[in-house]
Amino acid sequence: MKILHVDSSITGARSVSRELSALIVAQLGGSDQHQVTYRDLVAEDLPHFTAVTAPSAHPLSNTVSMLDQAQQTQRDESDVVLQEFIDADTVVIGVPMYNFTFSSELKAWLDRIVIPGTTFKPGPNGPEGLAGGKRVILAIARGGYYGEEGAFKAAEHAESLLRAILGFIGVRDIEAVIAEGLNDPAARPKAIASARNAVEHLAA
Numbered sequence: 001m002k003i004l005h006v007d008s009s010i011t012g013a014r015s016v017s018r019e020l021s022a023l024i025v026a027q028l029g030g031s032d033q034h035q036v037t038y039r040d041l042v043a044e045d046l047p048h049f050t051a052v053t054a055p056s057a058h059p060l061s062n063t064v065s066m067l068d069q070a071q072q073t074q075r076d077e078s079d080v081v082l083q084e085f086i087d088a089d090t091v092v093i094g095v096p097m098y099n100f101t102f103s104s105e106l107k108a109w110l111d112r113i114v115i116p117g118t119t120f121k122p123g124p125n126g127p128e129g130l131a132g133g134k135r136v137i138l139a140i141a142r143g144g145y146y147g148e149e150g151a152f153k154a155a156e157h158a159e160s161l162l163r164a165i166l167g168f169i170g171v172r173d174i175e176a177v178i179a180e181g182l183n184d185p186a187a188r189p190k191a192i193a194s195a196r197n198a199v200e201h202l203a204a
Helices: 016-028 059-063 069-087 104-111 159-168 188-200
Strands: 002-007 035-040 090-096 135-142 173-180
Touching: 002 016, 002 069, 016 090, 016 135, 016 173, 016 188, 035 069, 090 159, 135 159, 159 173, 173 188
Parallel strands: 002 035, 002 090, 090 135, 135 173
Antiparallel strands: none
16 A cells, blocks of 8 residues: 655654654654655745746646746656646545644645646536545644534635645545644643554554
């Protein structure tokens, strides 16, 4: 099995989403049993999505007739990002919640995998996803409370948006391990322990 492991937290070693995503990969068997590709989107600093940085498969890329060496390097990297996603059987994504949604680094990565004609296409009843058959596991860290009983449920635009984007390109097998209330010092240890326990119950 090919696992794509993606992290997007800006807090480094203090990151709960990074800890959880690593635990999930280990729970699945890690590199001892599977081929694991790792991307640290913060360290790699993918540039924002433009006609230059779009993967070659994106129609927008054809609007730029000439690329200099630096631009070609960016285009090539975007091609690799897209292919890694296409090739993966399971994708594990560390998702810290910032200002009600996920990080701009993760958005830049998502822009490289939502590609007309590659991961979705027009259909008789609207767009059809072409990236089905994958399992995606989200390791989500939230400072506040945004679950069904949370006062800010309507302001949750990280997990919900990711499910919408992934569903749009055909991914239906989406699971989430969530640690929330992390900004509450009294609740934080219990929240992390609960998320770790949820990881242990994931099917390998």
